Amino acid sequence: MQAEPDLDAIERKALAALRKQLGVKARDLPRGMKRVGRRLPRDAHRAAEVISTAKAHLSHPKLGRMVDHHAVLTAEAVLHRHLDKIDPKERRKDAILSMLGAQAFNVIYTESSSTRLLTG
Structure with missing residues (x-):
């Protein structure tokens, strides 16, 4: 079985990239993506939504087991691919x-x- 990704680290890394590339300061990923607005494409917003939803689900006992870790890693790659272009x-x-x-x-x-x- 594949090791679970650390969602806190993924979120911190995404927030650091938002700050570095776009100058956006936020405490969490949904707020950061809201502040980014249209400067990032819809795919990046969807990827951030996947990461945020997975992080919220991990705090719940039953929902935490249903988190698709492969989808989270894919979403992280999509988000960073868009941020690295800037x-x-x-x-x-x-x-x-x-x-x-x-x-x-x-x-x-x-x-x-x-x-x-x-x-x-």
């Missing part, structure tokens, strides 16, 4: 460039609007 430096750079692009557009738009008002 580059925090690239994400920060994209946010800064997006903000600067919006400001540049606003400056150009207001300049063209103000010159149109003065000339015509």
Whole structure:
């Protein structure tokens, strides 16, 4: 029989990855995934749900025996696969460039609007 995965360690590892890759601070995995929102795909949210549900079921005597450990390990792999794709430096750079692009557009738009008002 396969050894049971340590769900507390899996959750801590996932929370550490959320903090490192996305800057999300949370005490548990469901709150962390709620704060992540749409920055992660639906598959990652489902994987986190599997891990959270399994952790909750382990505290119950009968439900704890029905936890599918293979599904938990698969969910952990799916969640970390999505988190490993994220580059925090690239994400920060994209946010800064997006903000600067919006400001540049606003400056150009207001300049063209103000010159149109003065000339015509």
